[in-house]
Amino acid sequence: MIPRPHVDWFALAPVNSLLAATGLALLCAVLAPARSRKAVTATLCGLGYATALGFAVALYVKSAHGHGVVVDAFRRDRLAELTAIIVAGSGILATAVSYRERWREDHIGEYYALLAASGAGMVFFVGANNLLTLFLALEWFSICLYILCAIDRDRLSGLEAALKYLIIGGFGSAVLLFGAALVYGATGAIDFPGIAAAGHEHDALLLFGLAMLIAGLAFKASAAPFHMWTPDVYEGAPTPLTAYMAAATKTVALVVMLRILVTAFPGDAYVWTRALAVIAVCSLVIGNYAALVQKGVKRMLAYSSISHAGFMLIAVATGSSLGARALLYYLVPYAAMSIGSFAVVAARERELGVPVTFANMAGFGWERPVLGISMWAFLLGFAGFPLTGGFIGKFYVFAAAYRHGWTWLVIVGVLATLVSLYYYLGLVRAMFMRRSEDLQLAPIGGSPPRDALLQTAVVACLVVTVGSFFAVQPLIDLAKHAASSLPF
Amino acid sequence: MTTALIVLPLAAALVIWVLPLNDVSAGALALLAALAEVGVWIQLAARYDFGPGGLQFAQQRNWFSDLHVSYHVGVYGFSVWLTGLTVIVMAAAIAYGFWAGRDRLRAYLGLMLFLTGAVVGVFTAQDLLLFYAFFEAMMIPLYVLVGVWGGPGRLGATLKFVLFTMAGSLLMLASIVVYGLSQNTFDLVKIGQSSSNWIFLGFVAAFAIKAPLFPLHGWLPDAYRESSPEVAAILSGVVSKAAAYGFLRIAVTKFPEPTQHYRAPILALAAIGLIYGSLLAFRAPDIRGVIAYSSLAQMGLITMGVFSVNDLGLDGSVLQMVNHGLVSATLFLLAGMVERRTLTGQLSRLGGMARGRPVLATVLLTTGVIALAVPLSSAFAGEFLILAGVFRHGWAWSVVGAVAIVLAAAYVLRLVSAILHRDIGPSVSDAALDLRPAELGVVVPMLACLLALSAWPAAITQHSFRGDRPQADVAQGFK
Numbered sequence: 016m017i018p019r020p021h022v023d024w025f026a027l028a029p030v031n032s033l034l035a036a037t038g039l040a041l042l043c044a045v046l047a048p049a050r051s052r053k054a055v056t057a058t059l060c061g062l063g064y065a066t067a068l069g070f071a072v073a074l075y076v077k078s079a080h081g082h083g084v085v086v087d088a089f090r091r092d093r094l095a096e097l098t099a100i101i102v103a104g105s106g107i108l109a110t111a112v113s114y115r116e117r118w119r120e121d122h123i124g125e126y127y128a129l130l131a132a133s134g135a136g137m138v139f140f141v142g143a144n145n146l147l148t149l150f151l152a153l154e155w156f157s158i159c160l161y162i163l164c165a166i167d168r169d170r171l172s173g174l175e176a177a178l179k180y181l182i183i184g185g186f187g188s189a190v191l192l193f194g195a196a197l198v199y200g201a202t203g204a205i206d207f208p209g210i211a212a213a214g215h216e217h218d219a220l221l222l223f224g225l226a227m228l229i230a231g232l233a234f235k236a237s238a239a240p241f242h243m244w245t246p247d248v249y250e251g252a253p254t255p256l257t258a259y260m261a262a263a264t265k266t267v268a269l270v271v272m273l274r275i276l277v278t279a280f281p282g283d284a285y286v287w288t289r290a291l292a293v294i295a296v297c298s299l300v301i302g303n304y305a306a307l308v309q310k311g312v313k314r315m316l317a318y319s320s321i322s323h324a325g326f327m328l329i330a331v332a333t334g335s336s337l338g339a340r341a342l343l344y345y346l347v348p349y350a351a352m353s354i355g356s357f358a359v360v361a362a363r364e365r366e367l368g369v370p371v372t373f374a375n376m377a378g379f380g381w382e383r384p385v386l387g388i389s390m391w392a393f394l395l396g397f398a399g400f401p402l403t404g405g406f407i408g409k410f411y412v413f414a415a416a417y418r419h420g421w422t423w424l425v426i427v428g429v430l431a432t433l434v435s436l437y438y439y440l441g442l443v444r445a446m447f448m449r450r451s452e453d454l455q456l457a458p459i460g461g462s463p464p465r466d467a468l469l470q471t472a473v474v475a476c477l478v479v480t481v482g483s484f485f486a487v488q489p490l491i492d493l494a495k496h497a498a499s500s501l502p503f
Numbered sequence: 504m505t506t507a508l509i510v511l512p513l514a515a516a517l518v519i520w521v522l523p524l525n526d527v528s529a530g531a532l533a534l535l536a537a538l539a540e541v542g543v544w545i546q547l548a549a550r551y552d553f554g555p556g557g558l559q560f561a562q563q564r565n566w567f568s569d570l571h572v573s574y575h576v577g578v579y580g581f582s583v584w585l586t587g588l589t590v591i592v593m594a595a596a597i598a599y600g601f602w603a604g605r606d607r608l609r610a611y612l613g614l615m616l617f618l619t620g621a622v623v624g625v626f627t628a629q630d631l632l633l634f635y636a637f638f639e640a641m642m643i644p645l646y647v648l649v650g651v652w653g654g655p656g657r658l659g660a661t662l663k664f665v666l667f668t669m670a671g672s673l674l675m676l677a678s679i680v681v682y683g684l685s686q687n688t689f690d691l692v693k694i695g696q697s698s699s700n701w702i703f704l705g706f707v708a709a710f711a712i713k714a715p716l717f718p719l720h721g722w723l724p725d726a727y728r729e730s731s732p733e734v735a736a737i738l739s740g741v742v743s744k745a746a747a748y749g750f751l752r753i754a755v756t757k758f759p760e761p762t763q764h765y766r767a768p769i770l771a772l773a774a775i776g777l778i779y780g781s782l783l784a785f786r787a788p789d790i791r792g793v794i795a796y797s798s799l800a801q802m803g804l805i806t807m808g809v810f811s812v813n814d815l816g817l818d819g820s821v822l823q824m825v826n827h828g829l830v831s832a833t834l835f836l837l838a839g840m841v842e843r844r845t846l847t848g849q850l851s852r853l854g855g856m857a858r859g860r861p862v863l864a865t866v867l868l869t870t871g872v873i874a875l876a877v878p879l880s881s882a883f884a885g886e887f888l889i890l891a892g893v894f895r896h897g898w899a900w901s902v903v904g905a906v907a908i909v910l911a912a913a914y915v916l917r918l919v920s921a922i923l924h925r926d927i928g929p930s931v932s933d934a935a936l937d938l939r940p941a942e943l944g945v946v947v948p949m950l951a952c953l954l955a956l957s958a959w960p961a962a963i964t965q966h967s968f969r970g971d972r973p974q975a976d977v978a979q980g981f982k
Contacts, residue, residue, distance in 0.1 A: 340569070381607070400643060401636035407567075410632065413680045414570055425680060429673045436669050440646065440662075448650045448658060487567040495569070 023084035026091035029067040033135035036063020044124020060127035064106035071099035081500035092500035095142040109259035111472040133159035145206040146195040176251025183244040191231025197224030207279035216282030235268035239301040249317035258357030262350035291332035298325030299431040333419040339498035341411035348404025355476030356393040380446035398439040404483030516616035530601035533612035537594035556969035575629040581967040596733035614644040653729040660725035667722040671712035678705025703761035713746035717776030727795035732839025739798040740832030776803035781910035789848040790838040808889035816892020817973035818964040823885030844935035855927035860937040875915040881956035
């Protein structure tokens with residue numbers, strides 16, 4: 016008889032509820048009549064995320080002292096649960112945004128099943144406490160995303176995006192796996208605290224492995240110079256999925272990077288803090304300068320997400336409790352702004368039936384005031400203007416960098432913000448300030464589709480974006496408790 | 504009470520945006536809110552105890568405690584006058600925008616009210632981060648107000664305006680982070696003085712661009728020419744004062760040593776701006792150009808007063824901030840009224856408008872006479888105090904200032920005579936009416952304030968700083 020480990024099912028409840036949603040959705044994809052298939056599977060996916068959200072909140076409340084579960088392969092702590100809350104929230108919004116997407120619907124059941132499955136993988140990913148579960152969860156959600164990119168077989172751009180994502184993402188995973196092998200070779204341990212306890216700080220093999228782990232995670236966080244896939248994939252993937260990837264994938268990759276570096280490699284902090292600072296600066300420079308010349312809105316937002324990875328990496332790079340708080344705070348408005356902005360792009364896409372560019376956003380702000388004003392707020396939030404959480408997020412990141420003694424990094428961040436104004440405000444200009452002759456007030460696809468779900472999602476994102484500016488203290492308290500589960 | 508002054512226009516803006524009102528009721532509501540704001544301010548000024556002075560009507564609530572940032576607002580004597588300037592000019596601008604019938608009126612008036620709240624916030628914030636938040640929040644409506652409702656060259660003008668001012672304010676953000684964290688508080692009242700030149704220069708950069716000071720005025724002529732007259736009135740009358748206020752409240756107060764150290768270069772830039780702006784104003788081909796460049800000159804003069812950091816200079820600069828705010832706002836609105844009648848601002852196409860239009864002539868001439876600082880006018884009092892203040896730092900500064908006052912007389916008289924006198928210009932038709940009662944209702948209150956201040960400039964000079972000793976008040980950091 017093989018001894019069975021004790022399993023804390025409550026700790027796994029968010030993952031399991033999403034997996035249950037996946038299974039049920041897959042069943043319905045076969046059994047439910049074609050007419051109601053979309054409604055049923057989408058509801059199941061949304062319910063799965065909502066249940067996961069509920070469990071994550073309960074776990075957050077009941078996990079004041081973080082500990083390992085299932086023979087320490089998985090952490091049950093507030094860091095994981097707070098991130099799970101962000102992922103589940105993003106999932107609900109992404110489900111709502113997806114619902115009225117205009118695409119071939121013969122695999123719609125699988126779409127929602129995979130959307131829930133990828134969420135399960137992400138929630139598992141942020142709790143990973145050893146290199147094996149880390150890799151397992153990474154592949155779990157990545158494979159779901161590869162398929163999701165290609166699920167609309169009529170869109171060539173989607174197929175191309177999926178292929179690129181598969182090849183480059185596979186490469187990134189391989190790098191991560193190789194790094195994990197090297198770290199195991201150097202220390203003989205695969206669990207994070209064990210790697211730290213092995214005490215091989217200055218071992219060349221370990222440092223090499225660390226570098227490859229960072230590179231593998233930076234691929235997922237789409238930080239420069241590991242960002243090459245981002246613009247193409249974000250542009251080619253179905254827009255609701257892009258929204259989900261921009262918010263959730265980046266969130267989990269950055270949080271896991273923070274966890275693994277702080278837990279497993281505290282002795283090498285002098286190496287990875289500097290390495291991450293360099294990656295952050297690269298992301299800020301490349302993301303911002305490439306975004307300046309983009310014509311397509313999705314590509315611009317993709318490059319902007321690279322530059323935001325840079326900002327958040329500054330917070331990770333400080334390796335401090337303040338940095339962790341800055342990251343966790345930043346992620347909340349960032350996720351909301353990303354989903355919201357891509358959702359607005361999706362709405363415009365459905366109206367026009369063509370890819371959205373700066374030119375064909377003309378007049379959108381006046382034509383659809385709710386979406387237009389929300390988009391305005393998201394862009395201002397990305398640019399770090401007050402009255403949005405983006406401002407406080409940047410402020411916290413700069414504060415963390417300054418406390419770490421990196422005033423130069425504050426200056427770099429400020430200059431990057433200045434450059435970013437050009438393209439963010441450029442889009443505002445396109446939406447609101449064109450001459451009335453240029454306005455495209457007659458959408459190609461007839462009258463604009465009524466899309467209450469998408470509008471509700473956008474308004475929810477707007478509430479989070481603006482609300483996080485006012486409710487800083489509660490959010491920072493959440494972030495502080497989550498950060499306290501890491502050994503600073 | 505301070506919070507009410509900030510929140511009232513913001514709430515009114517939200518109501519106007521959300522409710523599906525028609526133009527007339529939206530305009531009436533906005534005007535009502537703006538007048539109510541003036542009413543609240545009158546209450547505040549009446550209840551403010553100028554005897555002891557100092558920070559009053561202070562309110563503080565925690566915002567986020569781990570970095571010691573709070574929502575802290577309150578007013579000093581000089582903030583009372585600057586908020587007063589704001590609410591009066593904004594009410595006039597809103598009334599004029601409503602009367603002139605801008606398209607998309609609800610959005611327009613909502614943005615104006617939002618801007619009012621933000622500017623009042625700048626003048627009352629007692630926390631560095633809150634100050635920055637309001638300072639930036641001003642940019643959001645201004646960007647749209649210039650960019651959507653401006654003239655044909657508005658897109659270039661807004662881009663320049665935003666990039667210039669944001670470059671400055673982001674440097675200020677870096678300074679705020681460093682300053683606040685090194686002092687372990689962001690509270691403007693509690694925070695100690697610093698001797699760091701870099702932090703000081705970050706703040707000065709932001710304010711020098713916003714004011715603007717020579718040579719950072721590249722955005723000014725375009726922004727003032729391309730925006731609608733009431734927005735130009737706000738930009739030059741109110742928003743530029745936020746920068747002068749920043750110099751006074753933060754730069755010279757919190758950084759006494761760097762102020763000492765950089766006084767000569769800053770005074771020199773201000774003096775160059777004063778002369779250069781006056782000369783450009785004298786050469787400008789259009790009404791807006793004259794007012795825009797005179798605004799550059801006047802901001803130089805005000806900056807000289809602030810950076811003299813003595814009793815005379817500080818008193819004079821606060822008085823001059825209010826004076827110039829009212830004068831340039833009135834002039835920009837009058838420019839708009841003239842342009843509305845003649846469809847041009849080119850001075851060469853104007854002329855002879857005094858004949859048959861006595862009200863326009865009277866109002867314009869009165870404002871002009873105050874602008875050129877004739878003795879007995881409030882501007883004369885302000886400029887005289889500033890010149891006497893900088894005299895303490897070397898007679899040459901006062902000579903420069905005095906020359907500029909002569910130049911001011913030259914460009915204002917050129918402006919007035921090019922519009923009102925000489926032969927009737929090609930764009931002036933007989934159908935161009937005199938000022939309408941509504942237009943009078945917009946400009947006359949501001950003119951009345953100017954005349955009242957001319958009669959009693961001590962209303963401001965003796966009621967701005969604690970115990971009427973500005974230098975000591977600044978030296979203590981307004982504690």
